[in-house]
Amino acid sequence: MKKFLFPFVLLSFLVNPAFAQKKNKKSEEPLKIIFQLTTDDTLAHKALMKQLSNITSVEPGVQIEVVCHGPGLTLLQKSKSTQKAKVAEFAGKGISFKACEFSMSERNVPKEDILDEAGFVKAGIVHIVRKQREGWNYIKSGF
């Protein structure tokens, strides 16, 4: 009987700590937030900047990405953004800003008009959904 039980006892030691570790790892992992910005409302842009400031002040290890598409593209346009200094400041702190190439094409926004700190994604919504699948949590920006 002892001989029969031994594999199970061993198995429980092998398996349980693995599960426990996985669970702890999840809750200790830094937050990963994917923002969707689709509005050209400059008050909403200003509010988002304030939120980024607040979030990073209480969650130092947080990972944040802001995906701008449709009218939200204006946050990242050199010719239109009212938040250029803030975008540059947050990009310097590791926050990622992404412009949707589909939206750029539809709105005739050339790459040269996008802030140097921003990156590009082919399709904003597809990118956001893929990020959600990788464990990022989604927040829709705007009012």
Next chain:
Amino acid sequence: MKKFLFPFVLLSFLVNPAFAQKKNKKSEEPLKIIFQLTTDDTLAHKALMKQLSNITSVEPGVQIEVVCHGPGLTLLQKSKSTQKAKVAEFAGKGISFKACEFSMSERNVPKEDILDEAGFVKAGIVHIVRKQREGWNYIKSGF
């Protein structure tokens, strides 16, 4: 000793490929996107149609459902929709459109006024939350 280890070796072959397969399957699975539309802004309706076109062009196997409730119901109303042809076109390609019955009742919208291509759900938000639990990723439509 050899006899003792054999079950574990076998077990590792049985168990590990299964886990590996599950993980790969997840990332290879088609995207499943559940849109929530709550606005009667016809520009937002037009933007959503453009997004559906863009997403399906880069993600051929994607599954999409659009849940319309509150003022968003207008997208699916024969008497009000500005996107009837597009809704019919996308429904023909497998995209699902759902009208919220609670919203229909509150807004006195009879079933006959809902586009023939659309289906019905009792409560829009409950449906969206259930879909999220089944692994669909949520996107709030509108600006």
Next chain:
Amino acid sequence: MKKFLFPFVLLSFLVNPAFAQKKNKKSEEPLKIIFQLTTDDTLAHKALMKQLSNITSVEPGVQIEVVCHGPGLTLLQKSKSTQKAKVAEFAGKGISFKACEFSMSERNVPKEDILDEAGFVKAGIVHIVRKQREGWNYIKSGF
């Protein structure tokens, strides 16, 4: 051979029901919905109250939390809310309302101006993201 197989047969009985139970538990668990309210549009506030009524009528065990930040704080302000009676009614039925302290500070809203039924969170978005990580499903309120 029989002796060799026995642990596996036993293991399958031990392991499979556990997985099955976990899966069933998930789908039987009450829905947990975390709403984000960021607008001061009183029509959106009224619509949210109607949604809470509808959802609880079809999902008796549902858990709901409404996080108010930015202009959405007005739903919970004694001096501004148009839905005081409804908030009190739903709070009495177990729905949780939370005011964002960052937003209160930025908008000079003192604690005394927040409805007695509401609670407080330091940073609205961080709270919403943590809830999502705990398995709550996110819905952005408003149109």
